[in-house]
Amino acid sequence: MNQVKVFAPATIANVACGFDVLGLALDYPGDEVVVKKTDSHEVVITACHNAENLPLDADKNVAGVAIKALLNKLGSKQGFELELTKGVKPGSGIGSSAASSAAAVVAVNELLGNPFTRKELVEFAMEGEKCATGVAHADNVAPSICGGFTLVRSYDPLDVIKIDSPDELWATVIHPQLEVKTRDARRVLKGGIDLSKAITQWGNVGGLVAGLYSKDYDLIGRSLVDVVIEPIRSILIPGYEKVKKATINAGALGCSISGSGPSIFGLSRGEETALKVKEAMAEVYTQFGVDFEIHVSQVNSEGAKIIGE
Amino acid sequence: MNQVKVFAPATIANVACGFDVLGLALDYPGDEVVVKKTDSHEVVITACHNAENLPLDADKNVAGVAIKALLNKLGSKQGFELELTKGVKPGSGIGSSAASSAAAVVAVNELLGNPFTRKELVEFAMEGEKCATGVAHADNVAPSICGGFTLVRSYDPLDVIKIDSPDELWATVIHPQLEVKTRDARRVLKGGIDLSKAITQWGNVGGLVAGLYSKDYDLIGRSLVDVVIEPIRSILIPGYEKVKKATINAGALGCSISGSGPSIFGLSRGEETALKVKEAMAEVYTQFGVDFEIHVSQVNSEGAKIIGE
Numbered sequence: 290m291n292q293v294k295v296f297a298p299a300t301i302a303n304v305a306c307g308f309d310v311l312g313l314a315l316d317y318p319g320d321e322v323v324v325k326k327t328d329s330h331e332v333v334i335t336a337c338h339n340a341e342n343l344p345l346d347a348d349k350n351v352a353g354v355a356i357k358a359l360l361n362k363l364g365s366k367q368g369f370e371l372e373l374t375k376g377v378k379p380g381s382g383i384g385s386s387a388a389s390s391a392a393a394v395v396a397v398n399e400l401l402g403n404p405f406t407r408k409e410l411v412e413f414a415m416e417g418e419k420c421a422t423g424v425a426h427a428d429n430v431a432p433s434i435c436g437g438f439t440l441v442r443s444y445d446p447l448d449v450i451k452i453d454s455p456d457e458l459w460a461t462v463i464h465p466q467l468e469v470k471t472r473d474a475r476r477v478l479k480g481g482i483d484l485s486k487a488i489t490q491w492g493n494v495g496g497l498v499a500g501l502y503s504k505d506y507d508l509i510g511r512s513l514v515d516v517v518i519e520p521i522r523s524i525l526i527p528g529y530e531k532v533k534k535a536t537i538n539a540g541a542l543g544c545s546i547s548g549s550g551p552s553i554f555g556l557s558r559g560e561e562t563a564l565k566v567k568e569a570m571a572e573v574y575t576q577f578g579v580d581f582e583i584h585v586s587q588v589n590s591e592g593a594k595i596i597g598e
Numbered sequence: 599m600n601q602v603k604v605f606a607p608a609t610i611a612n613v614a615c616g617f618d619v620l621g622l623a624l625d626y627p628g629d630e631v632v633v634k635k636t637d638s639h640e641v642v643i644t645a646c647h648n649a650e651n652l653p654l655d656a657d658k659n660v661a662g663v664a665i666k667a668l669l670n671k672l673g674s675k676q677g678f679e680l681e682l683t684k685g686v687k688p689g690s691g692i693g694s695s696a697a698s699s700a701a702a703v704v705a706v707n708e709l710l711g712n713p714f715t716r717k718e719l720v721e722f723a724m725e726g727e728k729c730a731t732g733v734a735h736a737d738n739v740a741p742s743i744c745g746g747f748t749l750v751r752s753y754d755p756l757d758v759i760k761i762d763s764p765d766e767l768w769a770t771v772i773h774p775q776l777e778v779k780t781r782d783a784r785r786v787l788k789g790g791i792d793l794s795k796a797i798t799q800w801g802n803v804g805g806l807v808a809g810l811y812s813k814d815y816d817l818i819g820r821s822l823v824d825v826v827i828e829p830i831r832s833i834l835i836p837g838y839e840k841v842k843k844a845t846i847n848a849g850a851l852g853c854s855i856s857g858s859g860p861s862i863f864g865l866s867r868g869e870e871t872a873l874k875v876k877e878a879m880a881e882v883y884t885q886f887g888v889d890f891e892i893h894v895s896q897v898n899s900e901g902a903k904i905i906g907e
Binding site: 306307308309310311440441442443448450452481482483484487488489490491492493494495496497498499502503508511512517 | 615616617618619620749750751752757759761790791792793796797798799800801802803804805806807808811812817820821826
């Protein structure tokens, strides 16, 4: 095999209570990459469709950086050419850079005969994240590569745990067309937090993980609470409180900020409720006269996938 | 039924990463209570064996306080007489007050025809904890009443989640004969913690819960890490670092402080390893010339139980 086409999905990082550790994969949108082996020793990005202002220089493009990290680990000088098609809008807060990095490393791994497991690929894709945001976080790349929910238990050493999503869990994500750069959003966070809030947060992380394993949708809903990050970051998202209220009123189990925003997600039991949430979310930003994109998707179970040659 | 005898087990609160939210029940030791209905409208404690300096005044004894909280909720004026036999030494850090409160409320609930579920009993036993330590925490009473591991996801409203323990999980607990009062140990904790440490902690809580559900003993072991409380509280326990090192070297999955100490626990896969841990722990305090008690027990799955009339 000399060429492969890979789709990697958008992701919701943090998932309310799990700042920097939890994430989940959507079925769509996602990024596509076509990668082929070349006889050169270079990694060359030939095009980046739908996001023309992203750099094509492989040392500055997250996909190129991620691939080079993988090749470095192998000590390989194999050359690759890749063509990227963005389906996840940069700056949306649903893991745009992560989807590109994830697709790239899964594709290259496939072309090299899969020397790495899915979980092992996460650390290479994290180098893409470092290039994009300054921080090598894994909470978007891990679910984009592995699917389902992922828990990054530890960064040193990297320890990624995949947690299967209950079948009926659906996400609705609205992306109001306001750009909040991750680097800026992280700066808003102060260095210290109250012990009491930290305890609340780890209680909810435990509750969410328990809810996922036991398929207890009510427990999942009760645990989708963020007392640490959301109160600070939500200030940066006009209309946040109204969207959240409308989402809960429409029947969602919970609602919070996707990653560092501005996208806002709701999780629901079943597609029907997820579609009601879509209507409710859309109505708020329609009233505000803010353009938006909105996605309704089951939680994706498999992560990045090979879709052709 | 006019009289009942109940056994409620000792417990390990916090379980390394889950300060104030996680706990587990042991098979033994535990407290026993014999409770009988009386024609008076009083709650009377007739004896407290093995801990003669605990108050018999029902408004000052945790068992009496817990029973009165239960009766208040029901609006009942039923009288009870109880005789307590302590098996869990006060001040040991394995839930001594909690075992008494748990046994008392389970007994009274039984005599009243079980108006409350096990989980509902937790809030009454918490009043006993408030009497004992000044804080109505649930991380000892919940596992003593419910068994297994318990996660107190939230206090307001109270939300207790029971998590079954994998069959092969054993605990070894050493109680060096040094008394550390819970009230004092809590005072050592500062009000704020680093966000980075909080993130590590909730990653580990998520990992531990995932490990319990998936029966992944290695993941359980990797998650038994406390970067917030243990570094501060362990200073109060002479020999702590040596015991921890010996415990891990003997094959335990992890080791930390039980509750607020001074007891130290190790969790192991299988009884054989738990017994090796016992030898290793005992050796350290024998060398130091410190008296100790040591218990080896599977994690208890059922919590407080009726053992006679």
